[in-house]
Amino acid sequence: MTSEVAACDSVVYLNGEFVPTASAMVSVDDRGFLFADACYEVTLVVHGRCIALDRHLARLQGGLDELRIEFDATALRPVHDELIQRNHLDGEPTASVYVQVTRGVAPRSHSFPVGAVPTVLMRAQAIPSLAGAASNGARAITVEDIRWGRVDVKTTGLLPNVLAQQAAIDAGADDVILHRGGLVTEGSHTNVFAVFGHTLVTAPTDHRILAGVTRGVVLELARRDGVPVEERVWTVDELASAEEVLMTSTTAGVRPIVAVDGRVVGDGMRGPVTAQLQASYAAFLKSDGD
Numbered sequence: 041m042t043s044e045v046a047a048c049d050s051v052v053y054l055n056g057e058f059v060p061t062a063s064a065m066v067s068v069d070d071r072g073f074l075f076a077d078a079c080y081e082v083t084l085v086v087h088g089r090c091i092a093l094d095r096h097l098a099r100l101q102g103g104l105d106e107l108r109i110e111f112d113a114t115a116l117r118p119v120h121d122e123l124i125q126r127n128h129l130d131g132e133p134t135a136s137v138y139v140q141v142t143r144g145v146a147p148r149s150h151s152f153p154v155g156a157v158p159t160v161l162m163r164a165q166a167i168p169s170l171a172g173a174a175s176n177g178a179r180a181i182t183v184e185d186i187r188w189g190r191v192d193v194k195t196t197g198l199l200p201n202v203l204a205q206q207a208a209i210d211a212g213a214d215d216v217i218l219h220r221g222g223l224v225t226e227g228s229h230t231n232v233f234a235v236f237g238h239t240l241v242t243a244p245t246d247h248r249i250l251a252g253v254t255r256g257v258v259l260e261l262a263r264r265d266g267v268p269v270e271e272r273v274w275t276v277d278e279l280a281s282a283e284e285v286l287m288t289s290t291t292a293g294v295r296p297i298v299a300v301d302g303r304v305v306g307d308g309m310r311g312p313v314t315a316q317l318q319a320s321y322a323a324f325l326k327s328d329g330d
C-alpha cells in the first residue's frame with residue numbers, strides 16, 4: 041500500500057478509540073489548544089518496529105509528572121503497535137508516531153481544572169528515510185534562544201522553535217543552532233554537536249536543552265566506539281574552529297552540518313566522526329534499537 045492510500049484511510053488514536061483521521065475531533069476547550077498545556081513525543085518506526093520506545097515513554101512520563109498531568113505513559117506501549125498495524129505502516133521502511141497528552145478539556149482558566157481527564161492523541165505516518173536526511177549536509181544559522189527556562193520538558197509550546205526554524209528557511213538555510221547569550225543550546229528540533237580535534241562535544245542535559253533520545257543513543261555509541269566525548273557548555277565562537285558540526289533527532293538521525301552562518305565547516309563535507317556515528321546509528325536501528 042502506498043503512503044498516499046494509507047493517508048486517505050488513516051486512523052488516529054484519540055482518547056481510547058481508533059477513529060478515521062478526517063473525523064477525529066478535539067474540543068475548543070482543550071487546554072492543549074488554549075495553553076499548550078501538554079507534552080508530546082515523536083518516535084521512529086523502522087519496518088514496523090518502534091525504536092527506543094521505552095526511552096521515549098520514560099521521557100514523556102517525566103514531562104507529565106513535571107506538569108502534574110496524571111497519566112500512565114506505559115499504557116501507550118501497545119497502542120503504538122496497534123496504530124502502526126491499523127495504518128498499514130509495518131511494511132514501510134520508516135514511519136513515525138506522534139503522541140500528545142494534554143491536561144484535558146475545561147472552561148478556560150489559568151490554574152489547573154479540577155477533574156479534567158487528559159486528552160490523548162496518537163498519529164502515525166510514513167516519513168522519508170533517515171539516509172536521505174543524513175547524507176545531505178545541512179546549512180545552519182545561529183539564532184538567539186528565546187524559549188522558556190524548562191525546555192527539558194517536551195511541551196507543545198513550540199512557537200520560538202517555529203520562529204527560529206522559519207528564520208533559517210528565510211535565510212536560505214536548512215536548520216538553526218540556538219544559543220543563549222553565545223552559549224550553544226540545541227537546534228529548533230534537534231540536538232547539536234561539534235567535533236574539536238577528535239572530541240565530540242555537546243551541551244549537558246540541564247533545563248536548557250531537551251535530552252534527545254537520539255542524542256543519548258549517539259553518545260552511548262560514541263563512547264563504545266572509543267570517540268572521546270565531552271558534555272559541556274560550549275559557545276558560538278567555538279563553532280568557527282570546529283572540524284565537524286552535526287545534529288541528531290528522531291526524524292533525521294545523525295545529520296552533518298556543513299556550513300554555519302555562511303561559513304564552511306571543515307572542508308565542507310561530512311567529517312569522519314560524523315560518518316562513524318552514522319554507521320553505528322544505522323547498525324543500532326537494525327539491531328534491537330532499544
Ligand code: PDD
Nearest residue numbers: 082228229230231250252253254289290
Ligand atoms: N523534536 N531538541 C528539540 C527542541 C526537539 O524538539 C527534538 C525532537 C530534539 C531531538 O530529540 P529526539 O532525539 O528525542 O528526537 C532535540 C521532534 C523530533 C519534533 O519536535 O518533531
